[in-house]
Amino acid sequence: MLDSYSQTFLSTNQERSDKQRENFKIATVALQGNKFNITVQNTGDIPINITRLWAQDKSVTDSFGTYTINTNVSPGGVATNIGQSIALNPVPTDSYSVKLVTSRGNSQQFSMNSVSTAPLYLQFIAIPSTVPSGVASELVLILTNNGSSTLVNVVPATPQPIAGSASYKPLGSSTPPSYATLPPGQTAIFTWNLVESGKDGDYRKFSASLQNGFPGNSASATVTVRDLTAASSNWSTTWGILSINYTTLQWSRDNGVTWNNAWSVPAQTSIVWRVNITNNDPVRSFILNGNTTLVAFGASPGNNAALPFYILKNNYPPATQYPTNGQTIPSNSTQRIVFGAFGAGSMPPVSFSNAQKGQYAISILIFGYWNSPSSGNFFGQNIPYEGIIVT
Secondary structure (H helix, E strand, O other), X not given: OHHHHHHHHHHHHHHHXXXXXXXXXXXXXXXXXXXXXXXXEEOOOOOEEEEEEEEEEOOOOOOEEEEEEEEEEOOOOEEEEEOOOOOOOOOOOOXXXXXXXXXXXXXXXXXXXXXXXXXXXXXXXXXOOEEOOOOEEEEEEEEEOOOOOEEEXXXXXXXXXXXXXXXXXXXXXXXXXXXXXXXXXOEEEEEEEEEEEOOOOOEEEEEEOEOOOOOOOOEEEEXXXXXXXXXXXXXXXXXXOEEEOHHHOXXXXXXXXXXXXXXXXXXXXXXXXXXXXXXXXXXXXXXXXXXXXXXXXXXXXXXXXXXXXXXXXXXXXXXXXXXXXXXXXXXXXXXXXXXXXXXXXXXXXXXXXXXXXXXXXXXXXXXXXXXXXXXXXXXXXXXXXXXXXXX
């Protein structure tokens, strides 16, 4: 009897010890095929078994459910697709509280909310906000999840005109059309191309919101038509004739084999950049001069570095020296521009040193000519800003 008691006591102690040593976290949550898709990481040093998923639809009274999972995760391992094979089909417009439970009784939980649950921080801007008649601009909706729960099914409504008389072409779908999920603290960005027409001073004010969003949760932006008065001088008197699609800025560290959108850029390796630039002039083509440069300006305390990446020919790869004047962007057209030379008409490499690690603001300095270099119609423009962190 004493021996049996000792065995029971030791077994109970072992179970308590294992429960205390068990650690796991919910790495990602998404909706896929009208099912939860949960990724779990075992951060402890013993195997775990996810036995159950408990879910409450907080939008429906007394809506609870428990589902069998039975997924093993080894120490340091990752389990994916949890929730894909159970009989639970979340309603995208409802809010949920979800808990995962292990065989030892430990649990982790998360919440998922609809965008209709509470107001969100919205910003709506026009880039540029002043344009010549018939020239494209971009409407940008920036949404930050300022709550404590993951948002699901984030879909913008098409911006609606609320003031002004300028005519405009119908707005198409946003880019991207939606976000399946948006974790707390994260930001979603949606863009629409806008072409507005009218006489000098005409405008349109647009309101942006979310489909099935919280009532009254909206933001507005205004685009005004101004006559184009570009002068034959070193600088144009109207900015914004050249623009970029910020989502197309990419960098490569392996000679163009892989292109990355991430804002984390490695130090001590040759970097080449590419981005799409649009000539919004309705008539004239633009010829890029070899002084066109992408510059990374240090933004961390004590970092005053300014690292230039000069233009390369856009047949990259391989890297080819850019001539004094070369690539032409026709009117109302977009072309990809490549940067990576250490000087005008030079070649790579350009890289950040270990001493230059930190935050940077990227600006693109554009130099060139309208129609032809012999026209004498010089033009220069600065396009701000993208942010990166050199690691």
